[in-house]
Amino acid sequence: MHNALILGSGRSGTSMVAGSLRRAGYFMGDALYPARDANPLGFFEDPEINGVNEALLAPHIDLAQGLLKFQLWLATPMRRVTGPMEPAVAARAAKLLSRRPFCFKDPRFSFTLPAWRPALGDARFVCVFREPAVTAASIVKECATADYLRGVAMDDARAIALWNATYREILDQHSRHGEWLFLHYDQVMEADGLARLGDFLDSPVDRAFPTRELKRSRAYGDVDPRTQQLYEALCEQAGHAPASRIARVVVAQAMTELVSATRVPRASDDAGSRSPDSAVPELSVLICSYQRKETLLECLRAFDRQTVAPERVELVVVIDGDDDGSGDAVRALPLRTPLRLLARKENAGLAAARSAAVALARGEHLLLVNDDTIAFPDLLERHLAAHRASAKPIAVLGTFEQPAEQLTTALMRELEGDHLVFGYAGLAAGVDHDWMKFWGCNVSVRRDAVLAAGPFDATFRRYGCEDTDLGARLHQRGVMVRFEPAARAWHRHVLTFDDLQKRQRTVARAYVHLFAKHPALLDHPTWRRLLAVDGRWLVRRIDDAARVGGPRLAEARALAIVNCAALETGGSDGAAKAVAIVARLKVLLHELNADWWNQGFAEGLAQLAVPSFAELRLWRDGGGAAWPLATTRTTKLLAWPRFDDEEELRTLLAIAGDPRIAPHRPCLVLRHDPLLDGAAEVAVARLRRAHAMAGPALAGDLEVLLLGEAIAEAERPRLRGAVTCALLTPASDDADRGRFFARVGAPGARGVDDLLAFLPQGPQLPQPTAMPPTATQPAAAVQYAWAELSV
DSSP states (O other), rough: OOOOOOOOESSHHHHHHHHHTTTTBBBOOSSOOOOOOTTTTTTOOOOOHHHHHHHGGGGGGGGGGGGTTTTTOOOOSSOOOSOOHHHHHHHHHHHHHHHBEEEEEEETHHHHHHHHHHHHHEEEEEEEEEOOHHHHHHHHHHHHHOOOGGOOOOOOOHHHHHHHHHHHHHHHTTTGOEEEEEEEHHTTHHHHHHHHHHHHHTOOOOSSSGGGGGGGOOOOOOOOOHHHHHHHHHHHHTOOOOOOOOOOOOSEEEEEEEOOOOSSSSSSTTTOOOOTSSOOOEEEEEEEEOOOOOHHHHHHHTTTOOOGGGGGGGEEEEESSOOOSSHHHTTTTTOOOOOOEEEESOOHHHHHHHHHHHOOOOEEEEEEEETTTTEOOOOHHHHHHHHHSSSSSSEEEEEOOOGGGGGGGGHHHHHHHHSSSOOOOTTTTTEEGGGGGGTTTTTEEEEHHHHHHHOTTTTTTSSSHHHHOOOOOOOHHEEEEEEEETOOOOEOOOOOHHHHHHHHHHHHHHHHHHHHHOOOGGGGGGGGGGGGGGGHHHHHHHHHHHHHHHHHHHHHHHHHHHHHHHHHHHHHHHHHHHHHHHEEEEEEEEEHHHHHHHHHHHHHHHHHSBBHHHHHHHHHHHHOOOOSSSSSSSOEEEOOOOOOOHHHHHHHHHHHHHHTTGGGGEEEEOOOOOOHHHHHHHHHHHHHHHHHHHHGGSSSSEEEEESOOOOOOGHHHHHHHHSSSEOOOOOGGGGGHHHHHHHHHEEEESSSHHTTTOOSSTTTTTOOOOOOSSSSSSSOOOEEEOOOOOO
């Protein structure tokens, strides 16, 4: 029998192979995961093997992927994992590999194999794969149903991207070394495939284990050409004939409906209509919509009246939450231009919707627009001409203008002539601009450039910066933005004052997210000033604005709704008054806009538990900085209690709230792992209950901060520089908690006497005076904050 590793994306196919070997005498791990609905016969994976792979992967994973412990099988590394392993991790791996013969299975091996290779000897490798669509369906379903994956923003595009990254790594890197067997899932279901597996490993195989009842997933739609080519390359390695049309899941099953051009009702069998299997179009127009049916229909009609021939383009529409009849309305719309429609029931956010549209599109170029983009008749012709005229790949930005009938209020007139929202004012034509001008309202770019840069990032869940993020990644690859004022479009959307206020705060929060993902963008001249801004300064500015800004806000709100068009009917005096009102509103809006952005910045920093933009840059760039904690306290006590042990919580609060500790105004930093400790809300409720019971015994002002799980193992030593010491409780001796504290390396204290040794002593510290609590003044004020350290 040969030692073996089983690799592949997802779990159902690899589980079928591992299950076929389960009785052969292989060591697969000491504590295999139990079966679940996703894999009713078992996963054949061991937490310790997964844990070693997680330790190898963690330093290579961008936190912007939003994945926590034991979720990294869904991660795509930023860079290749290489050896050697750290000593502690190597020791864990050696202990596992000492149990022979071994057969280990874990999707993470597809990326971590280079680190394992030196210790594997002559182990053989089995790569299992299925149709990319079916695998994606399984991954999306698992993320939607498994408790430990709650909160993972997985959609069809991200699952397909993971499938591509997994198998491209296997084919491009791993399969060049060692002995490999490639098996399609369908081959595992057949006697010949199992015989090949047994011969390859010189091992008995349980031919009764694979059952067709487990082949429950199916898929919809066509895969993109690159995915199709990769799938066919795998099939060639396996000696498997792929189906003539390989499907791809575009969203989770039973929640989607893909309607191709041939299935959309037409007023007539127009010659311009074609099936999705015809020639590749020059341009795909990507339109994502949510609850704006009538505007969407106007948008589609405008794109169906273009001067370019219909067969040169296609319309790709994603209804991101079809609860207003938009899907049916689009199906009933008679169009000359070929249409690809995806109408899904659940809203997943604009970034996820745009990724789905990119996956559906087949055009050489992609045009990103909003559902309220109303195209001029020659818009597509202008975009294509600009690309043809450029000697290098560029992104072409068209206009986003307000039609005259929408410029009646003072607010709309001010916004049209200013840069507060879209920034077209003063934008130079024919000049290459950077990522700051990549706006998804009317911008086109080569499809292969987008595929190379990667899909839209679904972690941009709220409005703002999902397009700027893609623009930054395109800019890194040399794609600049060129403004083409002849590529014109109307913006069919009238903003109210409340709309503007909400938008500016939301976009500011999105920019914090963007800077966390791309810290180098803070060096841009527009944003460099933020490196001198911290959260406390923002809070002071916000407080100052609240104290003095009431009248200013009221005046701006009143001026915003003034009907300037009606004033102008009164002759020159009315026209002059309208001009004066807009000018005054401009001054007020610029002052208020600074306040709104400050609020959004402060909220974004607080959400990341980072005190300043400079700290954010150090955090994301590395730089050896201590891990940022959302507290101004200098005494920070790290602990990881059992949140279901009320006595332990009370003891911990009593130590931090002891009268001898109170003068140091401590912050109790409690690590919280949702997999081990349950929901954060429950943990906070238990803390509050423990505090209420221990309250009379506490002194001083105690702050409690919950520290989220998303801390890569390699980064844990940075906590040592962030905290004063670790408060060790009986729970600290548990395996997971013990490994955590050992990796952090902070000095440990058990009880008040130990803790005092780590705190500065001297006459400058006032001695606390015990005061009995009153009805209006509690003995200790405890502030709770949920600091989830992920982007």
